[in-house]
Amino acid sequence: MMMEMEVMHSGQQDMELIDILWKQDIDLGARREVFDYNHRQKEHELQRQRELEEEKRLHLVREQEKALLAQLQLDEETGEYIPRPPPSAPLQSAVTPLEVTQLLAETFPVEETENTPVCLNTTAVSPPSSSSMIMSPEQPALPPVTLSPGPLLPPPTPQTMSPELEQAWMELLSLPELQQCLNMQMEDTLETTTYPLPNSPEVQNPNFTFYPLPSVTEGETNNLNVCPAEFINTFDGSVTSMVSPDNLSQIDKKDPQINTNFNAKGFCDIFYPDPLLEENSGQHGIEGNERSIMSDIPNKPLFTPVDLYSLSPGDTFDREKTNLTAELPDSDSGISSNTSPNSSSPGKSVYGDGSFGYSDSDMEEMDQNPGSAESDYSEMFSLNFQPDDLQSGIPVTALMCQTQQQDKKPKQQKTEPAEENGHNNAPFTKDKQKKRSDMRLSRDEQRAKTLKIPFTVDMIINLPVDDFNEMMSKHQLNEAQLALVRDIRRRGKNKVAAQNCRKRKMENIVGLEGDLDSLKDEKERLQSEKSQNIKNLKEMKQQLNSLYLEVFSLLRDEKGNSYSPSDYSLQQSSDGSVFLVPRIKKTFIKSEDNHISPL
């Protein structure tokens, strides 16, 4: 046992080291689960041993608390368990050790808790007891009456808690190990909603009030080691017996999974749970059952991811905030970022959400677009971005899309944090690209919704002038709205015109390219025809020349001599007769036409 405790303690030190290192690595993008997982892998065998040990102890604890609870009855007003009078506790002596019941009876009134042994608290901060604090292995031991108090009662809040409980809660929060676990949960981007500490049973354990806080850090292991098992059991029994029924029932209804997890995996799996599993189970528990209650409590907002980061110490919130901002650079849609984190959490986190509720493009647009309409957009935006919206937790862009997605909204709010944290950017960028094209088409639509234009963009753009004017005349629109409607109509028509223009231009280009091709073909054909004609002409000339020479060679004068082709030429008159004409004496020959002998 001593060895185990020491090993456990060293393991916790490792965990703390990992915590520190991980915090340093936050900006490098290192995720906590990696370290936790490796750590768990290393300590897996040790954990198994501890689990077996723990299971045995828990079994005993259950038996005891069953008996203890049987001795308690619910105070309807305070919601606390109070010891039953001895006659009404028949199980008391049957199951519970006498010392336990005595201690319980003595310590249960808050005023008397100074009798609480130190080792009780020590067990409370030791991992096994911590797990039993959060888990509810004691649930089956609850009597039926206390197990089913009917509708869920509000969890203990600063408003509802008694001062003792509140103090106990604060001190509990300051427990080093608990803080470690809380830090893990808060620093882990996925482990958010399993933050049930305000509801934790031990919160209402007055014993914690008297826990010497400084000694916790120093002596937790020492006390652990020296604490007798019977005291541990006693403490556990008292703790569970102190649990108010509403808390128990909440735990029971909130996260039944924890029981199984606890038994199956042990406390390490609870404190370092599988992120997704933890996320989902926690969210269902809190948001499903307690949203309505918690949302009314300003100081206890829902532990949605962003809220947790807003609660987490140091740079955690800023880091997450910037991450969110970076992850959602284009929230034209107004969907992705706005639905998840802030629906029910007022205050800082909401402002953070609001600050990146508008997309860059939207802001740029508002800056870019001159004119009254756009300036009014800004006005509207600033007006819309008011506590009213903050209360509802939905920024303007979310509000704009809210109408489109009202049916999806509740589910999204539950699932999206897990999804957002669960996967990386790759799917998101895909969606973003899809949404981008879609959203760019509907930019004017969003503007119209921002200014509450009572027409659809489609109507504004496509209605004929008369219908459009009639439609406009039926509504009283202010200057900005009128300007926006005009701009929408102009832009819409111009957009179509540009599309048609480009289409025509392309068609013209294609037609001209076709013309060019056909003209090239024609040119080629004509060129080949020309060359063929030239060839034919040349051939005919050759034939004519041959024929001429042949005819000329047959001519003879009176003396029977042949004519020289260089001195004479053959010419054909219009009536078809052919004359032999001397080349040099052409004019002379003509003048002496009678001297020429017809052929």
Added chain:
DNA sequence: ATGGTATGTCATTAC
């Protein structure tokens, strides 16, 4: 980093 492409928008002109 850079060039090409698609698209939206604005200014101007034509109808």
Added chain:
DNA sequence: AAGTAATGACATACC
């Protein structure tokens, strides 16, 4: 003259 179409030019996002 007003409304609309056409189109060049520019900006932006995306590949």
